[in-house]
Amino acid sequence: MSGHAPLVRGLEQSLPDASGGRAVVSGAGDGADVAALVREPAPDLILVDLMPPAGVPAIAAARAAAPQARILALAGETAGGDDPTTVLEALRAGASGILPRGDEAIPPLLAALEGWAVVPVPLLASLVAQAGQPVARAVTAQLDEHDRRLLRLIASGSSTSDIAGLLHVSDRTVKRLTAALLRKMHVSSRTEAAAIAGSAGLL
Numbered sequence: 001m002s003g004h005a006p007l008v009r010g011l012e013q014s015l016p017d018a019s020g021g022r023a024v025v026s027g028a029g030d031g032a033d034v035a036a037l038v039r040e041p042a043p044d045l046i047l048v049d050l051m052p053p054a055g056v057p058a059i060a061a062a063r064a065a066a067p068q069a070r071i072l073a074l075a076g077e078t079a080g081g082d083d084p085t086t087v088l089e090a091l092r093a094g095a096s097g098i099l100p101r102g103d104e105a106i107p108p109l110l111a112a113l114e115g116w117a118v119v120p121v122p123l124l125a126s127l128v129a130q131a132g133q134p135v136a137r138a139v140t141a142q143l144d145e146h147d148r149r150l151l152r153l154i155a156s157g158s159s160t161s162d163i164a165g166l167l168h169v170s171d172r173t174v175k176r177l178t179a180a181l182l183r184k185m186h187v188s189s190r191t192e193a194a195a196i197a198g199s200a201g202l203l
Contacts (some may be wrong), residue, residue: 045113047099049074056089063094070096070112091191114160115175119193139185140200147181152202154178155194 048054049058050073062071073090075098087098097118099108108118143151153163163174178190186192 004182016120021105023114025090043068043069045109046071047074047109048072048095050086052078052091056093059090059095061092061133068070070115072099072108072118075097076101087099096189110160116159117189117194119191119194128176137200139196140202143184147184148182148202151185151193154181154190155197155202 002127020160043066046066046069048058048062048071050056059071059073062069067138071094073087075087075090090098095115096112097104097108098120099118100120112118140148150167153166158166160171160174164171169172171179182188182190182193184195185193187196
């Protein structure tokens with residue numbers, strides 16, 4: 001990422017230890033570099049700056065080159081420093097979440113590696129507002145009480161392990177149930193599901 005050498009160096013030093021050796025960090029300068037960098041070996045997580053020369057096109061390029069990878073977009077310090085339209089375009093282009101500049105990077109990166117969407121509260125509120133109550137209520141009306149409980153837990157930010165403990169099932173079962181819930185709601189991410197839950201008044 002152009003202009004983020006200190007961030008890359010810091011992650012190179014801290015993320016492998018924090019992830020128990022699961023993560024290795026590499027850096028790229030622009031969108032074209034991202035597409036080339038992620039082809040081999042295929043990464044589990046990609047961090048892309050929303051500012052030029054990277055931006056939404058780099059997210060789309062990374063998604064095409066590494067469809068299984070989780071992608072986080074590096075946004076303004078409050079996720080409001082960027083045009084909200086750009087942030088939403090980043091999510092639609094394939095970003096799994098948004099990481100505001102200046103925030104502690106390790107926890108959200110580890111959460112993304114675990115499969116969770118990472119979205120700051122102000123941005124989530126914006127997504128909730130845009131989801132639209134009539135549509136959200138129509139989507140959630142088809143859910144049974146078990147689905148609604150799982151959706152509330154997901155929307156509240158509970159981890160896979162937390163949900164497993166509350167439901168008295170394994171982490172693997174939680175992931176399977178979550179995937180089934182997303183299919184039933186016709187959404188592709190936990191972020192979208194959380195936005196719909198908030199707009200439907202389930203939180």
